[in-house]
Amino acid sequence: MGVGSEPQFAYCRRIVTIAIALITVIDDIYDVYGTLDELELFTAAVERWDIHYWLGLIQAGLVEAKWYHSKYTPTLGEFLENGLVSVAGPIVTMSAYLSGTNPIIQKELEFLESNPDFVHWSCKIFRLQDDLGTSSDEIQRGDVPKSIQCYMHETGASEEVAREHIKDMMRQMWRKVNAYRADKDSPVSQNTVDFMLNLVRMSHFMYLHGDGHGAQNQETMDVASTWLFQPIPLEDKHMAFTAPKADEFPECSFS
Template sequence: MVPRLETKWFIEAYEKRNSMNPTLLELAKLDFNKVQAIHQEDLKYTSRWWNKTTWDAKLTSLRDRLVECFLWAVAANSLPPFSPLRRILAQVIAMTTTIDDVYDVYGTLDELEQFTEAISSGKAYLKEAKWYNSGYTPTLEEYLENAWVSISVPLMLTHISYLTSVTPTEEIMHSMERIENIIRYSGIILRLADDLGTYTDEMARGDNPKAVQCYMHETGATEEEARMYVTTLILNTWKKLNKERSTILDSQILKELTDCGANLGRMAQFMYYDEDGHGSRPDITKYHVLSLLVNPI
């Protein structure tokens, strides 16, 4: 479960215990509300930035999902000292969501290639566009090799690495190399969870084949069998990620980065557990937005 959601759940569950300590409960509630107030200020800051971009007015097909983007940032790191991380990360996620929408409506491959020069993860987006234009369905392995990058986890964790520490750039880059597998596994989990929640709608509107379709095309499996396989693949990738995390003991920045990577994976399974909570079904996450960011305990 996403750590911040787990905090709210545990406070509410603890309150029902017969052995509950009233003083401890009151302190927990005060702490939750204090942190929530910090998150509200972070969201206000991010909202002002979003309004200044005026992208929602300029790009009519754009999904206005700023609050959902901010929820991802809170999930990555909810601790009070990390307001700069949440503010910048929410902006990064909002921009990648915008880029994804732009790719969905862009015209020719020449236009896409020009657009790609200006963005990170652009080559991965472009490869998906070329597959789509040629009608090519990749194998699941080929798809994932590209998709863990196009889902923008490397981009997000790169930004996080510079926002969690005052460590020199050279050391940060070395740290990123050390957790390459964690970045990869986190990206795969996020991509597969996203696919399970969104592939039906995306296929209906003619999008690229997702993990489920790639596996069905490659093996001849039924849709149900493919979904089961992808679910198992997520579980096995979590095992690999957790094994890698257990080796990160000698550096605070590495611990913070690996925690954020794992939290992004948790958030993905939460956001896409019941259809597409980030994109087409914002009503799914409305309750949690109100619970975590609006209504104090």
């Protein structure tokens, strides 16, 4: 619903939901349940399918598993270059495009497959917001260091300082994404740009107060219930939706 809420994107929502459900299972296998030997066998099996976008996600998961099992802490730069793929932003964007665009345009498809700057920066924001909400719980259960821990290890900073640094990085990345959005000569349609931006915006909500995806807190469930099941009373003169505070989403372009 966050990626494409308009009525004409019903099929897109179905496909993206299926993709995210499958991605979540695969992510848990790599992060929690699989041994390194099992993960290498699974990755090799998928590589034989020769499916480019899905394969990138699998390979990124294996990289993180190897880091974890070898007790290696990557630099923040290393982590982000791999993490923008492992967070599944590119594959969700591609799923949204293929299921929500009619007709599919070869030039646009090739552009998205080239991992352009717009997708690159958007997926990094997605990765960082995910880490801000989930890394504490994931580290406790046993998982690879995330961006916060990588920065702490690299610089000796405290967790508080590291979190502020990550937030500042996201602000800078949002400025780059917004500049691209304003480009009138973009090689992709506005719908395609919106799919990507909406995914990143949704991550700010989903991971604002912890992990609203993997561990559905009551606040997240209440909002979803409101969206889906509670009618908006027409006689109510007040707005039924309270906009996010500006300091919670400083660069997200909600207008």
